[in-house]
Amino acid sequence: MVETIPANPDRPVLEVRGLTKTYQDGENTLTVLDHVDLQVMPAETCAIIGPSGSGKTTLLGLCAGLDDATSGTVCLDGQSLENLTQNARAALRGKSIGFVFQNFQLIPTLTALENVLIPLELQGQTLGRSTAQALLERVGLGKRLTHYPHQLSGGEQQRVALARAFVRPPKILFADEPTGNLDSETSAILVDILFELNRENGTALILVTHDPSLAARADRIVRMQSGRILPEHRGPQASPARP
Amino acid sequence: MSATVNRVEPEALPQSFLRALLHPWTWRMAWRDTRSQRSRLALYALSIAIGICALTAIYSLKSTVQEAINLQGKSLLGADLRISSRRPIPDGLLGDLAGRVRAGSRETSFSSMIGPPSGDRTKLVQVRALEGGYPFGNTVECEPQGSWERLRNTSGIVVEPSLLEEFGTSVGQTLKVGTLELPILGVVSNGVPRSNRFSGFAPEVFIRLADLPATGLAGEQSLAYHHLAVDWEASTEPERASLSSKAREALAGKSVQVQTPEDRKESIGEGLDRSKEFLGISALAALLLGGIGVAGAIHTHIQKRLPSVAVLLCLGCPSHFAFAIYFIQAAAMGLLGAVLGALAGGLAHSLVVHLAAGSLPIAVNLIPSPGILLLTAAAGFAICCAFALMPLLGIQNVSPAATLFQRPAPNPRANVLRSAVCALLAAMVWGVTLLNGAGPLRAAAITGFMVVAFACLAATAAGLIRLTRALVRPTWPYLPRQGISNLFRPHNQTLLVTLSLGLGVFLLLSTWFIRGQVLNQLKLDTSLHTPNVYLIDVQPDQADTIKSMLGRLGLPTIEDTPMVTMRIETVKGMRLSPLEAKQPAPDAQPDTQRQEVPRWVMEREYRSTYRDHLNSTETIVAGEWPPQKVDPNEAIPISVEQKLAKDLRVEIGDEIVMDVQGVPMRTRVACLRKVDWSRFNLNFFMVFPPGVLETAPQFHLMTTRVPDAASSGQLQRTLFKEIPNVSAVDLTSLLQTISKLLKKASNVIELLSAFTLFAGVPILIAAVLGGREQRVRESVLLRTLGASEQQVRTILLIEYTTLGALSATAGGGLSWIAHLAAAKWIFKAPAQFEPLPLLFAFVGCCLLSMIAGILIGRGVCSRPPLEVLRQTAS
Incomplete structure (x- = not known):
């Protein structure tokens, strides 16, 4: 069955309200996120920057439903995460979310092609091989389909991760320092592909980075410090990219 | 591509674990995930196989030996069932069960005076007139050879050795029984069970039932006993026992006495029952040792796969699917291990039987029963799946956030699931203990003790972690500080090693202590205070005369x-x-x-x-x-x-x-x-x-108590000459039969104890080495930072020796408590303090742990750091 899923440009794909995350260490309470509010519209790109320990990755993890918040709400693709079971969150991630991690997070026992196919297989799709292959060719790995992660360089592994994130075009892509483990030349190529795929698929992008030049390519930059979001200012593009 | 995309509507993923287990993707993923791990997984399967090999071999030996011991029990009666009555036993007494009789043998026994035809000497004896192949399953030792078999077809008499001495006669001459003179065909020394425990306190002689009428002694009025010995058409002990039980029910209310080998075994005391219990305990120990091997192997495997699990969860894989993937892998390793283990266990059975053929009881089959192999392979597989559940629970604790952070995410369901798995394992141990012959209460007590032992070891490990954390000071020299700190730092091996080594020591030492208790019960008291000759029909005024006669012959009055x-x-x-x-x-x-x-x-x-x-x-x-x-x-x-x-x-x-x-x-x-x-x-x-x-x-x-047959004969002759109304009954032959049986049972116990020990040690080494990955990674980092080979080894030695010593102390202490409890409630005998096994276990466990530390250090120090770093990373 073929279904057309329209993007609703007026409703935020991600809406965060009063998000707080604390950790208890004995008698001490460590507040990592402190009443954070954030909205991301479809196809918008948003960079989160800030010093180490400011809560960027924690915010990304909570937005993606990877962890539970202490308080506050996260509404992702119209669904409130706190009301969902772990399996329901996993299903939502499979359906609407893509990830790119700093340390690639490929499954070491699968080939490049198989790693890309995993999101499709998890959705029960058996006809995605050509899509996955095309995506790998698109990121320049057409001849490395059957290579295992340990046979690929860092940049190649990250390109596999990109292909995996877009094989089932997500509504929102979370990227945690995607160039953190790469040299500048490789980073530049990868970032170009990332924004290109993002634009083509109308995917919203939440990008956590330390790299100001990378952040500058986003529609807007969210600055964080000590678990709070500082007053926002817009990036070089006046408005979110539209399909 | 565009923002509006065409999508194929996916099939919804099954929501239940069972359906996830049957989903093709789960199987495909389970297979793909083994890539580059297959040789390692084969090693884990081998570790599982060692455990199941021990289980199969011990269970198979147990079953075979138990059967053989039961056969030995049968040798005390000479039949599966013996029916006795003061009246002749009618045909058809067994009713429908007659069709299950392989062979029957009739006997009429009574007391009578016999002697040489000259009539100058006579003696009260128990005459046993036999027909058929009695005794069944026994080899009768008779001189000259074949004389017992001749008695079936030839008129004659077979006597006990003391009678020849007493009558001053020999084989070939004749004895008069009633009015019939019969040639002495031979002398029976062993193998014919006595008619009753002391056969009416008289020596026994054997004649053909066909000759009885000619003696004129078996008239209707005489005080004869009639017996029917039955050999069932059955191949297994339970089948025989069931038939005997049915016969007992069928004969209830009829004027007959029914005896089975079980009744006769009372005369050997509780030794044989305890032997059976020991065999059951050995099998249980092997099972738990195997379980430790399985849990250790799966734990190591799962620890390495947790990052992949986090990625899968992140990509939308439901946790029950992730669990199913690794459950399939564990089950596949279990199946491989079970098949290999059962085959190796079968071979071990044959090898042990071949090597120990001389000391094993009769009729021990060299080829193990295929049914037993199948049963233990199936049980091993089930055990493998059950013991794999605990380490597999680690998957339930994985959070998709692990792809971003190192922080573990608390799982509120973890404790509930862990408790459920513990309850399942305890139920399994209870079931196996029950199957091994313990009653429900005793099985519950043994299981309860195992649970307490497990909890004590876990508490000991937790105590060590707290103690070392409190003890270690920054002022300590670096090497001991680092070695001891490894016991409480994150990713420490303290709980894993203490549980596996401690449980191993506990099981092996307990088996050893119980072995000692059983062997003590299997010892026949042959001290000078134990009589072997009874003097019967002594009139009150003859007691002093006999005492002085015994003194004259150098014999004690006991x-x-x-x-x-x-x-x-x-x-x-x-x-x-x-x-x-x-x-x-x-x-x-x-x-x-x-x-x-x-x-x-x-x-x-x-x-x-x-x-x-x-x-x-x-x-x-x-x-x-x-x-x-x-x-x-x-x-x-x-x-x-x-x-x-x-x-x-x-x-x-x-x-x-x-x-x-x-x-x-x-x-x-x-x-x-x-x-x-x-x-x-x-x-x-x-x-x-x-x-x-x-x-x-x-x-x-x-x-x-007489020292030998010659002294017995001299006593008989002197009695006949001086006090003819008194008879001497020599029990040496019966004592020898029982002594042989107990010796054989002792050999089996020794053999199975050694085998359990032999199988247990490699399992424990594998379990300790299971946690080596973490230490290898850390040691390589130390090497990279400039640590010398000596420093790395010393750190590992300090850590592992401490763990070994602690595990041995905890396991040894628990086994000693188990020993005291078993002595009090099972053997009802005082527990003997045995410091040597405790010392040996302590030293052995420390050495084993040290060897593990050395082996880990060797892998780190013999290769360049980068090579090891790349390997551990992949």
């Missing part, structure tokens, strides 16, 4: 006991005479259970004694020993053997009226005694206080 024969007249007021209908006495209380009192218990003649003390073979289990002064107006307080009391359904204070050779005597049960019938001292069902039976007609029974 016991001299008066005996008075009597019968039971009423029990709790119920008149129970075999010749009368059961009718209550006028003052009797209704007793609905009277029909359940075995008829033979009521009908038999009791030989009772009187004395003012307990013998060394007796223990009071209820009531008080009868007082020395008896009130003539009250019922006489007596002591009754506990099993007889159970059969008679009497308790302390109940009244029994005895018929003492025509004189009724009112008695009261004052005390119940447990009697060790395995000791060949003079034991009695009823003991009276002094001052009651002295005037009743009585005779004495005396016992002595």
Whole structure:
């Protein structure tokens, strides 16, 4: 069955309200996120920057439903995460979310092609091989389909991760320092592909980075410090990219 | 591509674990995930196989040996079932069960005087007239060889060696039985079970049943016993036992006494029962050791796969699917391990039987039963899946956030799931203990102890972590500080190693201690104080003469006991005479259970004694020993053997009226005694206080101990010459039979103990090495930072030696408590302190742990750091 899923440009794909995350260490309470509010519209790109320990990755993890918040709400693709079971969150991630991690997070026992196919297989799709292959060719790995992660360089592994994130075009892509483990030349190529795929698929992008030049390519930059979001200012593009 | 994309509607993923388990993607993923791990997984499967090999071999040996021990038990009776009656046993007595009889053998036995035809010497003997292949399953040792078989077809007589000595005759000459003269065909030395425990206290002779009429001794009026020995058409012990049980039910209420090998085994005491329990405990220990191997292997595997699990969860894989993937892998390793283990266990069985053929009981099959192999492979597979659940629970604790952080995410369901798995494992241990022959309560006690042991070891590990955290000071030299700190730092191996090593030491030492207890019970008391010759029919005025005669022959007088024969007249007021209908006495209380009192218990003649003390073979289990002064107006307080009391359904204070050779005597049960019938001292069902039976007609029974057959013959001849009415019964042959049986059972125990130890040690080494990945990674980092080989090794040695010493101490302490508990509640004997096994276990465990530390250090130090770093990273 073929279904057309329209993007609703007026409703935020991600809406965060009063998000707080604390950790208890004995008698001490460590507040990592402190009443954070954030909205991301479809196809918008948003960079989160800030010093180490400011809560960027924690915010990304909570937005993606990877962890539970202490308080506050996260509404992702119209669904409130706190009301969902772990399996329901996993299903939502499979359906609407893509990830790119700093340390690639490929499954070491699968080939490049198989790693890309995993999101499709998890959705029960058996006809995605050509899509996955095309995506790998698109990121320049057409001849490395059957290579295992340990046979690929860092940049190649990250390109596999990109292909995996877009094989089932997500509504929102979370990227945690995607160039953190790469040299500048490789980073530049990868970032170009990332924004290109993002634009083509109308995917919203939440990008956590330390790299100001990378952040500058986003529609807007969210600055964080000590678990709070500082007053926002817009990036070089006046408005979110539209399909 | 565009923002509006065409998508194929996916199939919804199954929501249940079971359906996830059957989903093709799960299987595909499970297979793909093994890539580059297959040689390592094969090693894990091998570790599982060692555990299942031990389980299979021990279980297979246990079953075979148990069967053989049962056969040995059968050798004490010479049949699967023996029916005895004062009247000839009619055909068709067994009814439908007759079709299951492979062979039957009739016998008529009675006491008679026999002697050489000259008539100058005669002797009271037990004549046994036989027909058929009795005894079944025994090899009769007879000189000259084949004379026992000749007796089946040839007229003649086979006698015990002491009779030849006594009559001064030899094989080929004749003896007169009644009016018939029969040639002596041979001398039987071993292999023919006695007609009853002491065969009426007389030597036995054997003739053909066909010759009996010609002797003129077997008329209808004579006091003969008729027996039918039955050999069932059955291949297994349970089948034989079931047939005997059915026959017992079918014969209930008929005037016959039924005996099975179980009844005869009472004469060997509890040793054989304990042997069976030991075999069960060995199998349980092997199972748990195998379980440790399985859990260790799966734990190591799962720890390495957790990052992949986090990625899968991140990509939208439901957690029950992730669990199913690794459950399939664990089950596949379990299946491979079970098949390999069962085959290796079968080979080990054959090897052990081949090597120990000389010391094993008869009829031990070299080829293990395919059914047992299949059963243990299936049980091993089930155990593997069950023990894999605990480490697999680690998957339930994985959070998708692990792809971003190192922080573990708390899983509120973890404790519930862990408790459920613990309960499943405990139920499994209980079930296996039950299958191994323990009753439900004892199985529960053993399982409970295992759970407590597990909890104690976990608490010990937690205590060590806290203690070392509190103890370590920054001022300590670097190497001991680093080595000890490894015990409490994140990713420490303390809990894993303490549990696996501690449980291993606990199981192996417990097996060893219980082995000692069983072996003690299997020892036949052959000390100088244990008699082997009984002197019967001694008149009271002949006792001193016999004592001086024994002194002259250099033989001790071990016991001299008066005996008075009597019968039971009423029990709790119920008149129970075999010749009368059961009718209550006028003052009797209704007793609905009277029909359940075995008829033979009521009908038999009791030989009772009187004395003012307990013998060394007796223990009071209820009531008080009868007082020395008896009130003539009250019922006489007596002591009754506990099993007889159970059969008679009497308790302390109940009244029994005895018929003492025509004189009724009112008695009261004052005390119940447990009697060790395995000791060949003079034991009695009823003991009276002094001052009651002295005037009743009585005779004495005396016992002595002869060193050899020649002394026995000399005693017989002297008795015949000087005091001809007294007979000497030599029990040497019976003692030898029992001694051989116990020796064989002891050998089996020794063998299985050694095998458990042999199989347990590699499992424990594998379990300790299971946690090496973490230490290898850290050690390589230290090497990279400039640590010398010596420094890395010292750190590992300090950590692992501490763990080994702690595990040995905890496991040893627990096994000692188990030893005390087993001695008190199972063996009912004092526990002997055995410091050597404890010391050996401590040193062995420390060494084993040190070897593990050295092996880990060797892998780190012998290769360049980068090579190791790349390997551990992949």
